[in-house]
Amino acid sequence: MNFDRMIAEIELEIARLNLAKAALVTASTGGASTKSKLGRPAKVASVGLGTTKAPKVKKRTMSAAARKKIAAAQKARWAKVHAEATAKK
Secondary structure: OOHHHHHHHHHHHHHHHHHHHHHHHHHHOOOOOOOOOOOOOOOOOOOOOOOOOOOOOOOOOOOHHHHHHHHHHHHHHHHHHHHHHHHHO
16 A cells, blocks of 8 residues: 555545635635624725826816706796696696
8 A cells, every 4th residue: 555645645635625614614604704804994005006096087067058048948847837737727
């Protein structure tokens, strides 16, 4: 019998059992490790990852004339609804 081969196979089986044990422990704790912390996770400092900020998006503005046009259209819609409601009475 080759004892070295037998020892290697036993060590391989032990490694497989340890993996299975770790999977079962993880599944039984809901996937969280036993040392998990409560609350919000700490910020991770990005070291050497190019900390450039995203370009600011220009805020869209509407001209006063466009606002007046939209307001007039909305008032017309409400007037139509109001007229139909009073006509049904």
